Amino acid sequence: MKDEPGEVWVAGQLAATLLTIDPARLGGMHLRARVGPARTAFLDALPPDLAAAPRIAPGIADETLYGGTDIAASLAAGRKITADGVLARGGALTLTSAERTGPGLAARLALALDAGAVGPLLILDEGTEDERAPERLIERAAFACDLDGLRPETMAEIALSSAERDAARARLCDVTLPDDALTTLVSTAAALGIDSLRAPLFATAAARAHAALSGRNSVTSDDLEIAVSLVFAHRATRLPSEEPDEETSDPPPDPETTDDGDSDPAEGDTIPQEMLIEAVRAMLPAGLLAQRRARKANAPSGAGQGARRRGAQRGRxxxxxxxxxxxxxxxxxxxxxxxxxxxxxxxxxxxxxxxxxxxxxxxxxxxxxxxxSERLVIFCVDASGSAAMARLAEAKGAVELMLAEAYSRRDRVALVTFRGEGAEVSLPPTRSLVQAKRRLAGLPGGGGTPLAAGLRAVHALAERARRAGQSPALALLTDGRANVALPGGSGRAQAMADAEAMAGHLRACGLDGVVIDTGARPRPELETLAGRMDLGYLALPRADAAAMKRGVDAALGV
Incomplete structure (x- = not known):
């Protein structure tokens, strides 16, 4: 939401009020705030329907969620005792510490919201910049509010009585929507880079709820502006350019056919899309859209022999x-x-x-x-330029040394090489030293340096490894002289920009590892790139296979 604290506070309270008027269609609210006076004051100012909602934690058991046999009570009483679950009681719920919610609970709550078994859901997110509640829950909440930096003593409250909210709920079923409103909302969402159809439906419900709260029986342009600012602003990933774009599918409205604004949109006249986009633009701080496009959530990663996992099924x-x-x-x-x-x-x-x-x-x-968990060490080797053969030879030796210890440490090793116009997985994940030597023999070298393509191949390989339950780690060997961009064109500036962008994606994977600078002189750009990936940096201009392996082992805590 908007930078001004007062705007954020009032918008958040208004969203909470609308949520109590039409909870079934609006789903919930994602409240991002650390524990402190601002969050306490905001929660205290919530309507009673939300303030009194039962709280559940990320560690809630299925028996508590769905109900069933209470084992502890049954053992104490000597007979079977059953209890109703939280979902069976229905109504509003508050999910605390939502940033620690696992995929299982997120899926269960998402299904309950889709089925209308519970709602609204207040998602309390206390995460840092790299932590965030599950997207599948945020997607099902119409509203979002970030209280970071707010001081509650300077904020005014929205004074609405329970009678006013009850009257709005009673009037809601009679509120009508202009014929072209939904079409305009869908096209506005597309123009803002919102690819979910839930957003226009949420905006429709929010506009009707605001009209009912204002005592109107039809939705006006004011209701739509407020609805899109509350629903679209935190979902937008781009803003339409000021000049026409060749790739834009929808042409701008013809000024000769656009209504002059004197008529009521509720009577069926066209609702200007530019008006709605400006309402969203007014709620967006500078630079926020770029941050959203690069949004990342750090995943837990392990060191040494792979991530430790505790459970009740297998292991030590x-x-x-x-x-x-x-x-x-x-x-x-x-x-x-x-x-x-x-x-x-x-x-x-x-x-x-x-x-x-x-x-x-x-x-x-x-x-x-x-x-x-099994660890996968991904060697990403620069096979371009005149020193390619030397780098490849030492990288092959390091891979063979790692594989010699793979069985004892439950490691797998993979090799990605990049040269010319792209990158390839030269050695798929393996523990077989014989297979590795066969595939590593005669690898080609020379050509341009597509560093971004190499990092993209590593990202794809790491994501596959993580989905398979492995802990991926990276050892990047390069001199950092990127000169081939992702689309394949030349240009050092664009090539390095693409590499930095891919580094941001790799950081989201939470990889352990190290960037080994093999250039004759250390390059500050490569150390910066390592920092963007949250990896260690090691300059080894005359590295041999043993030195490379020692550097990788030190970075992985072996």
Missing amino acids: PLPARPGTPSATARIDVVATLRAAAPWQGLRRAADPDRPGLIIRKSDLRLRRFQDR
């Missing part, structure tokens, strides 16, 4: 811990009995008619294991 056993059983946390029967045994005498004296063992909730112990 860990000591049992107290807790509540769930679909992902199983009871350790032996540890539970061991914890309950010392108390049987006291419990039997207090309840002599109870047969068998008497187990309390505090006795429950959960099984835990620790597993290591």
